[in-house]
Amino acid sequence: MFEPITADLYRIPIPVPLPLKYVNCYLLRADHGWVVIDTGMRYGPAEQTWLASFERLGIEWSQIKQIIVTHYHPDHYGMAGWMAERSGASVWMSPTEIQSVQRAWFQPLPDAADRLADFFELHGMPNDLNRQIWQHTMDASQYVDPKPVLQPLDMTQPLQLGQRSWQLLHAPGHADGQLCLYDAADQLLIVADHVLADITPNISLWPEAKRDPLADYLASLEQFAALDVRLALAGHRKPIVAFRERCHEIVQHHDQRLDLMQDYARTGKTAFEVCEFAFGVSTLSAHQLRFAITETLAHLVYLEGQGRLRREQRARQIIFLDQH
Numbered sequence: 001m002f003e004p005i006t007a008d009l010y011r012i013p014i015p016v017p018l019p020l021k022y023v024n025c026y027l028l029r030a031d032h033g034w035v036v037i038d039t040g041m042r043y044g045p046a047e048q049t050w051l052a053s054f055e056r057l058g059i060e061w062s063q064i065k066q067i068i069v070t071h072y073h074p075d076h077y078g079m080a081g082w083m084a085e086r087s088g089a090s091v092w093m094s095p096t097e098i099q100s101v102q103r104a105w106f107q108p109l110p111d112a113a114d115r116l117a118d119f120f121e122l123h124g125m126p127n128d129l130n131r132q133i134w135q136h137t138m139d140a141s142q143y144v145d146p147k148p149v150l151q152p153l154d155m156t157q158p159l160q161l162g163q164r165s166w167q168l169l170h171a172p173g174h175a176d177g178q179l180c181l182y183d184a185a186d187q188l189l190i191v192a193d194h195v196l197a198d199i200t201p202n203i204s205l206w207p208e209a210k211r212d213p214l215a216d217y218l219a220s221l222e223q224f225a226a227l228d229v230r231l232a233l234a235g236h237r238k239p240i241v242a243f244r245e246r247c248h249e250i251v252q253h254h255d256q257r258l259d260l261m262q263d264y265a266r267t268g269k270t271a272f273e274v275c276e277f278a279f280g281v282s283t284l285s286a287h288q289l290r291f292a293i294t295e296t297l298a299h300l301v302y303l304e305g306q307g308r309l310r311r312e313q314r315a316r317q318i319i320f321l322d323q324h
């Protein structure tokens with residue numbers, strides 16, 4: 001139900017209705033009460049886990065003083081409003097992520113889902129699959145309820161909580177404005193989904209997001225690999241001990257995927273065709289397929305940015321192909 005990391009910090013794995021099974025949320029002791037980092041997706045089992053964890057730890061709602069959300073994805077952000085309503089705590093995100101929330105695909109408006117479907121169609125997604133993704137996107141808004149009022153964090157100032165002084169680090173790639181918290185004195189990093197232990201973080205191109213998220217990600221990973229980290233607390237799976245090595249493994253993974261996709265696209269392929277080749281589309285759920293195609297696009301756009309592929313519009317579809 002919860003795992004003490006240090007005397008003033010707990011990891012709370014909250015169940016999510018996704019193949020990932022859990023999101024790791026964190027409770028940090030502050031002088032004035034507790035600070036929650038990330039919240040989970042709003043559904044019954046997650047609510048029950050939070051209530052049981054608070055009870056076991058002897059924490060009252062009124063002791064939750066601040067909620068910090070590392071990035072806008074529903075598994076991290078979805079319950080912030082639920083928690084804020086009960087505790088009266090304020091909800092904080094990086095200024096960039098507040099903008100991401102406003103444009104997010106899980107807004108309960110068909111136009112966000114429509115925009116996404118148009119984008120996927122342009123990149124070769126067959127209609128039946130695109131329809132399934134559209135429905136899945138529309139259904140996602142139920143997990144983000146209610147919507148909290150968001151306060152922008154001042155990323156230039158350290159956040160003092162109890163004995164610790166946390167630096168707020170911008171960690172783009174998985175989400176444009178993702179936030180990590182670093183306590184240099186204790187070499188402790190709350191790394192969100194920037195680096196994960198045994199799965200690679202999803203790096204996706206969304207129609208409304210920055211144009212080359214993989215370039216942003218790889219540049220950021222290089223900076224993070226230079227930090228002294230004895231323990232990195234990730235958004236999913238177990239904490240990471242060999243942090244620098246894990247950063248390097250992830251860079252290698254993307255280098256291999258880039259080579260593979262470049263080679264396959266050489267003769268002219270849509271992003272969907274490359275996705276089918278790289279991920280094996282037939283075994284994926286609508287949720288997974290949405291991330292597989294946007295991850296493929298992040299790689300193709302990166303290759304384009306590096307001059308390794310170019311794009312051509314043919315009829316109503318975009319084809320990626322060799323430079324020559």
Ligand SMILES: [Zn+2]
Binds near residue numbers: 023073235
């Ligand atoms: Zn996540």
